[in-house]
Amino acid sequence: MTREGPHIETDAIVIGGGFGGCNSLYKLRNLGLSVKLIEAGSAFGGVWHWNRYPGARVDSETPAYQFNIPAVWKEWNFSERFPGDEELRRYFQHVDDVLGLSKDTFFNTIVIKTEYNPVSRRWTLQTNTGLTATCKYVIAATGSSYKKHYPQFKGLETFKGTLVHAADYPASLCVKGKRVGVIGNGASGLQIVQTLAKEDCELNVFIRTPCFTVPMRQRSIPPEEAEMMKGYYDGIFDRCYKSASGFAHNTRFQSAHQATPEERKLLFDELWARGGYSFLVSNYYDFLLDEKTNGIFYDYWVQQVRKRMTNPEKMDLVAPLKQHMFIGTKRPSLEQDYYEMIDRSNVTLHNLKQSPIVEFDASGVVTSNGESAKHHDLDVVIFATGYDAVTGSLMDLGITDKNQNPLTEKWKSGVLTHLGLMIPDAPNLFMVYGPQAPTSLANGPPFIEMEVDWICNVIEKMQREGIESIEPTHQAAEQWREQVFEASQRTLYPKTDSWYMGANIPGKRREPLVWLGGMPSWWKCCTEALEKWDGFHTSS
Incomplete structure (x- = not known):
């Protein structure tokens, strides 16, 4: 329900109703604070509220992909190893039913200004509904995948067919008998393609960079098995908190060159058969550090993929024998039958590196290889082009610091945070799942829980010591940025253009947006900083 009102006063405002926002609201209320949550959508779920495209499914597996709150998981069992979007929306409704989050939430409400008053030492938030709020603490839990990215093609406005973004996929869209184009080849793109390929349609898949994906090995989970696993939840979650990536998988501290x-x-055969991210996180540790090891992984992967296909031209595009990418440096995805589906006769693959899209017109798109142009008639075009990831949703909050400097200006020369949790000159403003933290390279729920716990520890320490506000020093933030860059340079990630590096959005600064040093090293820095407020200004 949308609630409009002139003004509210509260201790804390949480922005965003996904895993981070729900966890923040629940735990901050448990501290005895008055808290309100503002959510753009009509229900909780974050990305799982918005993602309703065909085949939408999480690729972190249960039971580690959920809130570690016994009152919630006691009466909930997921039905699949990798839940789909509909089940995840039911899960968030269950979370709300158990924790009573809706009573403190404003739905269908978008924050458009977030300004700090250095005199009152309070934040004031303005929204699109006219609601305003004043608070001591702001928790920006807007996530990495909210602000949709639409490529700016020439003539796009002239297209007379149906144009949709994967994150706005209409339930009423029927593709039967239609000529469908899918632009974008990441997680949402491959899930849409492997689903729509089974429909009675002509499917055109426009590929600039082939995806790297490994088998999901999806399966149903009987209720009795799900109940039995609850006896291991403490061990599973403890392992998640202590692992480099937030997953409970086994790890292998051995170089591929030692075998x-x-x-x-x-x-490789064992992990490939196991499915999920086992092939990456339980394998030789150095595939993201060493080009030769990465090449060994690629050679195995490409053979596994090609044996599932029959069309040699399609094979050469999506899995060329000569390595064309460093495995894992773009977001890895999980698939169920993607390669069999793109091998079907009703699916046509288009190589955008050879013949990029030069324009749209009323009836489709035109591609050109520089010598000749070709028109592709399309009734439906689906943009599976992702998001202005990690920083985009934060930039839209209209954040202005204590010196009246907008965040959009502060970060023009590069993202500057301390620990990926706070911003200089922005007292008592915290980020959840934001830039320069493990974020998109960690299993979301356990990592988010650690961030929210740190925020709660900060507030409790402030209360004990009579501190009104904290903010990171510029020196600490500069040093953290250097550590983020150094951690990135030790890997192969900078050698690839990806949204991890901010390289998917034209004009966006290319820089590492994610901490690549693993969760334990990041958490050590977080806990040490809290002991004596190292790297922070405090004000009583």
Whole structure:
């Protein structure tokens, strides 16, 4: 329900109703604070409220992909190893039913200004509904995947067919008998393609960079098995908190070069058959650090993919024998039957590196290889082009610091945070799932829980010590940015253009947006900073 009102006064405002926002509201209320949550959508769920495209499904597996709150999981069992979007929306409704989050939430409300008053030492937020709020603490839990990215093609406004973004997929869209184009080849793109390929339609898949994806090995989970697993939840979640990526998978502290080809093949086969992210997180640790090891992984992957296809031209585009990318440096995805589906006769693949889209017109798109142009008639075009990830949603909050400097100006020369949790000159403003933290390279719920716990620890420490506000020093933030860059440079990630590096949005600064040093090292820095407020200004 949307509630409009002239003004509210409260201790804390949480922006965003996904995992981060719900967790923040729940735990801050438990501290005895008065808290309100502002959510753009009509229900909780974050990205799972918005994602309703065909085949939408999480690729972090249960039971680690959920709130570690016994009152919530006691009466809930997921039905699949990797839940789909509909089940995840039901899960968030269950979370609300148990924790009573709606009573403190304003739905269908978008924050448009977030301004700090250095005299009152309070934040004032303005929204699109006319509601304003004043608070001591702001928790920006807007997530990495909210602000949709639409490529600016020439003539796009002239297209007379149906144009949709994956994050705004209409339930009424029927593709039967239609000529459909899918632009974008990331997680949402491949899920849409492997689903729509089964429909009675002509599917055109426009590929600039082939995706890297490994088998999901989806399966149903009987209720009795789900109940049995609850006896291991403490161990599973504890393992998630202590792992480099927030997953409970086994890890292997061995270089691929320390194993024989035969040993590598045995391990690869085992992890490939296991499915999910096992092939990456339980494998030789150095595939993201060493080009030769990455090449070994690629050679195995490409053979596994090609044996599932029959069309040699399609094989050469999506899985060329010569390595064309460093595995894992773009967001890895999980698939169920993607390669069999794109091999079907009703699916046509278009190589955008050879013949990019030059314009739209009323009836489709035109591609050109520089010598000749070709028109592709389309009734429906689906943009699976992702988001202005990690920073985009924060930039839209209209954040202005204590010196009246907008965040959009502060970060023009690069993102500057301390620990990926706070921003200089922005007292008592915290970020959840924001830039320069493990964020998009961690299993979301356990990592988010750690961030929210740190925020709660900060507020409790402030209350004990009579501190009114804290903010990171510029020196600490500059040092953290250097650490973020150094951690990135030790990996292969900078060698690839990806949204991890801010490289998917034209004009966006290319820089590492995610902490690549693993969760334990990040958490150590967080806990040490809290001991004596190292790197922070405090004000009583």
